[in-house]
Amino acid sequence: MIETRQLCKRYGEFVAVDAIDFKVEAGQVLGFLGPNGAGKSTTMKMIAGFLAPTSGSARVCGHDVVADALAAKRETGYLPEGAPSYGEMTPRRFLDFVAEARGLRGARRKQRVEEVIDRLHLHNVLGQSIETLSKGFKRRVGLAQAIVHDPAVLILDEPTDGLDPNQKFEVRNLINAMARDKTIIVSTHILEEVQAVCTRAIIIARGRILADATPTELEARSRYHQAVSLTTSDLAGARNAMSRVADVAAIEYDKISQRLTAIPKPGRRIFGAVGDALKAQAIPVGELQLESGRMDEVFRTITRGDLGEDIAEEERA
Amino acid sequence: MSNIFTVFKREFASYFATPVAYVFIVIFLLLAGAFTFYIGNFFERGQADLLPFFNFHPWLYLFLVPAVGMKLWSEERKSGTIELLLTLPITMWQAVVGKFLAAWAFIGIALALTFPLWITVDYLGSPDNGVIFASYLGSFLMAGAFLAIASCLSACTRNQVVAFILTVVVCFLFLLAGYPLVLNFFGSWAPLGVVDAVSGLSFLSHFSAIAKGVIDLRDVFYFTLTIGFWLYASAVVIDLKKAD
Numbered sequence: 001m002i003e004t005r006q007l008c009k010r011y012g013e014f015v016a017v018d019a020i021d022f023k024v025e026a027g028q029v030l031g032f033l034g035p036n037g038a039g040k041s042t043t044m045k046m047i048a049g050f051l052a053p054t055s056g057s058a059r060v061c062g063h064d065v066v067a068d069a070l071a072a073k074r075e076t077g078y079l080p081e082g083a084p085s086y087g088e089m090t091p092r093r094f095l096d097f098v099a100e101a102r103g104l105r106g107a108r109r110k111q112r113v114e115e116v117i118d119r120l121h122l123h124n125v126l127g128q129s130i131e132t133l134s135k136g137f138k139r140r141v142g143l144a145q146a147i148v149h150d151p152a153v154l155i156l157d158e159p160t161d162g163l164d165p166n167q168k169f170e171v172r173n174l175i176n177a178m179a180r181d182k183t184i185i186v187s188t189h190i191l192e193e194v195q196a197v198c199t200r201a202i203i204i205a206r207g208r209i210l211a212d213a214t215p216t217e218l219e220a221r222s223r224y225h226q227a228v229s230l231t232t233s234d235l236a237g238a239r240n241a242m243s244r245v246a247d248v249a250a251i252e253y254d255k256i257s258q259r260l261t262a263i264p265k266p267g268r269r270i271f272g273a274v275g276d277a278l279k280a281q282a283i284p285v286g287e288l289q290l291e292s293g294r295m296d297e298v299f300r301t302i303t304r305g306d307l308g309e310d311i312a313e314e315e316r317a
Numbered sequence: 318m319s320n321i322f323t324v325f326k327r328e329f330a331s332y333f334a335t336p337v338a339y340v341f342i343v344i345f346l347l348l349a350g351a352f353t354f355y356i357g358n359f360f361e362r363g364q365a366d367l368l369p370f371f372n373f374h375p376w377l378y379l380f381l382v383p384a385v386g387m388k389l390w391s392e393e394r395k396s397g398t399i400e401l402l403l404t405l406p407i408t409m410w411q412a413v414v415g416k417f418l419a420a421w422a423f424i425g426i427a428l429a430l431t432f433p434l435w436i437t438v439d440y441l442g443s444p445d446n447g448v449i450f451a452s453y454l455g456s457f458l459m460a461g462a463f464l465a466i467a468s469c470l471s472a473c474t475r476n477q478v479v480a481f482i483l484t485v486v487v488c489f490l491f492l493l494a495g496y497p498l499v500l501n502f503f504g505s506w507a508p509l510g511v512v513d514a515v516s517g518l519s520f521l522s523h524f525s526a527i528a529k530g531v532i533d534l535r536d537v538f539y540f541t542l543t544i545g546f547w548l549y550a551s552a553v554v555i556d557l558k559k560a561d
Contacts, residue, residue: 049404
């Protein structure tokens, strides 16, 4: 379990994290979203016990990260941004070191190290020094050290950054497999990742929480939620037919994907009506698709909206 | 305690993972030998002691110890592993001490490898082995003091070269604290008490006291205290600067 209360981090005048409050229970995977410099990493560093909060508090499994730092760190597995590791060590020695520092001894240590080597497919690189490994392997070594002591809480700062699509898929599977009994926080830039692994998402910009919802709820905030998109050879006809449906608010055409999209008025469903209208006009339809919403658009609206307010404030001043 | 040992083992092995350790040891031994025989006139003096050998240690350490210590924390900061190290369930103190001891042990090995000199002088004459032992001890303690300074200054920057130069300068000041170069600087404006205090900080005078064969507890205490102070300062600096 992770709980933060009015968590703040200031550097002089600059407020990196501004009174963040949230609680994550075991079994939840929380996605941290936000533009660069939003305060995601700083928040994670404070929970992991690397940086001390300026004010407010964070608790990991009931242990305060400042007052009871060692107990909190024991429960936590942490993958720092960029997955740093000691370049001159081999993955096996590095994992042995972390396991030992994590208090694992003897047979138990051997067994855990073997387990994470298996889980992250590190067999072929065990004897190579880490600095000679590819980016993907380095990231996997970083993940392996984060989970070697089987922690109750996992904090992963951009775990899939720089991985190829196959590796991303594997890491996501790994996170999903561990999600059942652990509390996990994942930060990411990749919006599709939120849908793939997170049960809940928090959007942060400039140190503040702007949204806290499930990925589905976030998608529902999109203007494309319940929108209908299609490909057709008769563009004008389709556009004409769709515009006659009462609940359609707007129609957009994307030249690149060659899709025509009808956007519903807020809260309305238009899939049936649009389908009927196209059928009535006998318009040839290639693909017909109901959209659940566009995460990137929601992300932009939420994070830019915040920026917009500030610009307005500055103009007023 | 076991955490200190865990950090120690990793750090110590890291010296030998690259050629740096071997290069360092070879250069240390070559320079120590060259100083002893060519500049110290080991044979021409015709005396069965290791004074010409130990006399050059402060100057040898002035450049070689900062070279060993410069990477202690600056590299951790540059590569980001400091974040990894300090989120393990170990205290800052254990990390600082473990890393320091590893570097100190490494210098200790280099120092121990000068044993053929001791054998030589024992073979050629009958030196006072007590004095030689005391000198080794003093030399090792002085290396520790240099290294603790290196640890602290290495924590100040993520650039190893900057750490190296800063350390050489500060070590040089400590080395010569009892000599006119430094004392005149303080003497011109500071009260007498301060000047006396500064002159008492000289590594050179404390080392030569031990090297004479008198293990005065005050000299041992001085070096231990210096090491303790600079390690404490290291911990403070790391804590202050880990955010950048």
